[in-house]
Amino acid sequence: MKKTLIYIDQENIINSIELLEAARQIHADQEYQSFGLITNQQIENKYLGEFDSIINIKDQNIKSYDQLALTDVIEELQNKYQFESIIIPATHIGRMLAPRLAMRLHVGLVADVTEIKKDEKSLELIRPAFSGRIMAGIETNAKKPIMLTVRQNVFTHHIDQNKEVEMVNYQPNNYNKAEIDLLEKKQCELSYDIRESEILVSGGGGALKDFEQIKNLADKLNAEVSASRKIIDNGKASRNIQVGQSGKTVSPELYIALGISGAIEHVAGLKNIENIISVNINKNAPICSLSDIVVVGDAIEFVKKLTNKLEKN
Numbered sequence: 551m552k553k554t555l556i557y558i559d560q561e562n563i564i565n566s567i568e569l570l571e572a573a574r575q576i577h578a579d580q581e582y583q584s585f586g587l588i589t590n591q592q593i594e595n596k597y598l599g600e601f602d603s604i605i606n607i608k609d610q611n612i613k614s615y616d617q618l619a620l621t622d623v624i625e626e627l628q629n630k631y632q633f634e635s636i637i638i639p640a641t642h643i644g645r646m647l648a649p650r651l652a653m654r655l656h657v658g659l660v661a662d663v664t665e666i667k668k669d670e671k672s673l674e675l676i677r678p679a680f681s682g683r684i685m686a687g688i689e690t691n692a693k694k695p696i697m698l699t700v701r702q703n704v705f706t707h708h709i710d711q712n713k714e715v716e717m718v719n720y721q722p723n724n725y726n727k728a729e730i731d732l733l734e735k736k737q738c739e740l741s742y743d744i745r746e747s748e749i750l751v752s753g754g755g756g757a758l759k760d761f762e763q764i765k766n767l768a769d770k771l772n773a774e775v776s777a778s779r780k781i782i783d784n785g786k787a788s789r790n791i792q793v794g795q796s797g798k799t800v801s802p803e804l805y806i807a808l809g810i811s812g813a814i815e816h817v818a819g820l821k822n823i824e825n826i827i828s829v830n831i832n833k834n835a836p837i838c839s840l841s842d843i844v845v846v847g848d849a850i851e852f853v854k855k856l857t858n859k860l861e862k863n
C-alpha cells in the first residue's frame with residue numbers, strides 16, 4: 551500500500567488537515583495510508599481522527615518550528631516508511647521546511663500547488679508562475695517521494711470521519727540540536743484571520759484616501775476588512791490582511807472590492823468566492839469582469855452612503 555506523509559503545522563492545523571484532500575487527489579485510484587506528522591502531541595485529538603496514522607515525534611528537545619531537527623527526523627522517517635508522497639502546507643514554517651527536506655532527500659519540490667490533475671498516465675501539479683501571470687503544470691514522474699507544498703485555502707477536506715487512528719510515538723535517533731529558541735510568543739494584533747471570513751470588505755488604491763472608513767461599513771455588515779497590496783505598501787494596514795499572491799488566499803461568501811483594479815496578483819488570492827461586488831470609477835477595470843455586481847462610482851462615497859443607510863435601518 552502507498553503511504554503519504556502530511557506535515558501538520560501546529561500553528562495552522564486546519565490548513566494542514568485540508569491537505570488530506572490533496573493526498574486523495576494524488577493517490578486517486580490507489581490504496582494508500584495517510585500519516586500525519588506532529589511533534590510532542592500538541593494537537594487536539596479531534597483533528598487527528600482524520601488520518602489513518604499519526605506519527606508523534608516524542609522528544610521535548612524538538613520544537614515544532616525547528617527546521618533543522620525536523621529535516622533530520624523526516625529523513626529518518628522516509629528511510630523507515632518509504633513514503634510515496636510528502637505534502638507540506640505552504641505556511642511560513644512549511645515554506646522553510648520543504649526545500650531543506652527536498653535537498654536532503656535529493657528529490658524535486660513543486661512549491662505552492664493550487665490544483666492537481668491526475669489521470670492513468672500522469673500526475674500534473676499546477677502552480678502560479680511568473681508572478682501569477684501564468685499557471686504552470688508540472689508533471690512529476692521522477693524519483694519518489696513526490697514532494698509538494700500546497701497553497702493555503704485551496705483544498706477542502708470535510709472534517710467528519712473521526713475514525714480510529716493509529717498513534718505511533720517516534721523517538722528519533724539523530725538530529726541537529728536547535729540553533730534557535732522561542733523566547734516569547736506575542737499575540738498578533740489582529741483578532742481575525744481573513745482566510746476564515748465569510749464577508750470581506752476589501753479596499754484598494756481607489757479607497758486609499760480614506761481607507762479607515764471601510765471599517766465602519768465592515769462593522770455594519772458583520773464583516774472583516776481586507777486590502778490589496780496598494781493599501782499595505784502605503785502603510786494603511788498590516789500585511790496580514792493583504793489578499794493576493796504575496797498575501798493570503800481568501801474564500802468568503804461575499805467579497806466587496808472597493809477601488810481595487812483586479813490585478814492578476816490580487817485575483818490570485820480569490821478562490822471559490824460566491825459573490826463579488828466591485829465599486830470602481832472605471833467600469834473596464836479587470837475586477838469588474840469577475841464581479842456579480844459592479845457599481846460605477848467613487849468607493850468612499852459608496853462606503854459612506856451604504857454605512858448611513860445600514861445605520862438608519
Ligand SMILES: Cc1cc2nc3c(=O)[nH]c(=O)nc-3n(C[C@H](O)[C@H](O)[C@H](O)COP(=O)(O)OP(=O)(O)OC[C@H]3O[C@@H](n4cnc5c(N)ncnc54)[C@H](O)[C@@H]3O)c2cc1C
Pocket residue numbers: 681753754755756757777778779780781792793794795796797798808809810811812813814815816819829830831832835847848849850
Ligand atoms: C510579485 C508581485 C506580487 C504581488 N502580490 C500582490 C498581492 O498579493 N496582492 C495585491 O493586491 N497586489 C499584489 N501585487 C501588486 C499588483 O500588481 C497591483 O499593483 C495591486 O494589486 C494594485 O492594487 P489596487 O488595484 O488596489 O490599486 P490600483 O492599481 O491603484 O488600482 C486602483 C483601482 O481603483 C479604481 N479607482 C481609482 N479611484 C477610485 C475611486 N475614487 N473610487 C473607486 N475606484 C477608484 C481604479 O480605476 C483602479 O481600478 C503584486 C505585484 C507583484 C509584482
